[in-house]
Amino acid sequence: MKTIFTIVSSWCPPEQSEPDKRKYIPGMCTPLNEDGGIENTLRSLRQLPARDLEVIIIAVASDPGIEEAVVKKLAGVIKSARLKCTVRVITNRILNRLKSRLEEVGFGRYRRFLNTSSLPRQRNLALLLGYLYEADATVILEEGCLIAERTFLKRIGESIQLSTPCQPLGAIGIYGMQPDGGRLFHESVGWRDTGWPKDKLINQTLHKIGKADRVTATPFIFGSKMVIMRSLAKDVCFDPFIKYGTDLDFLLDARLRGHHFTLDRLLTVKAPAPPPRQRWRRYRQDIYRFIHMRYKLTHQGQLRSNGQKLTLQDFGPYPAAFMRFSFCTRAALVNACCFLVNLLHFRSKTLHYLVNACWIPLHARWSQKIRFKRYLAMLEDWHSFIKVIKEDRKVLRDIIMNSEL
DSSP, rough: OOOOEEEEEEEOHHHHHHSTTTTSSSOOEEEETSSTHHHHHHHHHHGSOTTTTEEEEEESSSSSGGGHHHHHHHHHHHHHHHHEEEEEEEOOOOOHHHHHHHHHTTTTGGGGGGGOOSSHHHHHHHHHHHTTTTEEEEEETTOOOOOOOTTTTHHHHHHHHOOOOOOOOEEEEEEEOOOOOSSSOOOOOTHHHOOHHHHHEEEEHHHHOOOOOEEESOOOOOOEEEEHHHHHHHHHOOTOOOOHHHHHHHHHHHHHTTTTTEEEEEEEEEEOOOOOEEEEEEHHHHHHHHHHHHHHTTTTTTSSSSOOOGGGGGGGGTGGGGSSSHHHHHHHHHHHHHHHHHHTTTTHHHHHHHHHTTTTHHHHHHHHHHHHHHHHHHHHHHHHHHHHHHTTTHHHHHHHHHOOO
């Protein structure tokens, strides 16, 4: 079985190393004057058999002016990792050549799929690369993830065999171990987490999964840690209208399209600590994505192909608890409490919580229908683009293979 590992590596200028000065870049952004987690990830891949294995790094620069420096940095990292398998780096220069090829053959409208400006677009690019290289499975990892088991590829094969044959297997979730080696999330004990108990609900879901078989259907996925089969890559793409938590939404889309999504408790990686994010921004992103996911579930007839009808019970305890009609009330109350606390302390982020409590839930409800229609249109374009890739696969692959760092 041919397996391709795809890793996104994001970099920013050295002067943006301070969190308050760093430009926003999806995922983890490493200043050029520091060592990122990509080198440790590549070194952990050395223990895997090189046969039928290829690694593709998607290079992302927060500033166009540092693209050459990023390429040089990654070239040194790859050299020091001393991998026996082939390692390729997808740069903006390669993406521009691929876009030019699409315009030559009259398919320039698909240029948007060759983009790394957001997390969902990076994930879609990873799916395209796996399909372009005719991989049976595309492993998506975050930089900084460490593979500790030599039998990682063998366990992928075992997971495929153990999956329920009644539905086509779409993807296998990889169990993300905490940095301290634990299997559960650390639950916060603040008063705000009483009304927003995400970590607690995730742990309840993991306890439920732990009582089942080694490979079982899952309502939860550990971020961007999954093995995606070719059949799913052809049929479903990541929703670009969800900037954060797009992987959980991808699980929902895959199941609505009739693909089996499992989690293997023995297929593990050691995950890095998540990048720090401001609480008000996390609340805002959650409001948009959970309302959008709820709308997809209630209007699944327009999205579902040959899959069975799904309900909230199929996604419990998490994320079902945040997809109920009471979610807007929960979001408004939590943000209103945060607004009052920050107002008493004269903090600058007070206005953000007020907007979250009053405007964001209303705007998310008002715009959900528009975003859903746009995603349906994008899904149709994705199916058409896959056909274009299939017909022009050799030329597009040669563009990547003939490009040097």
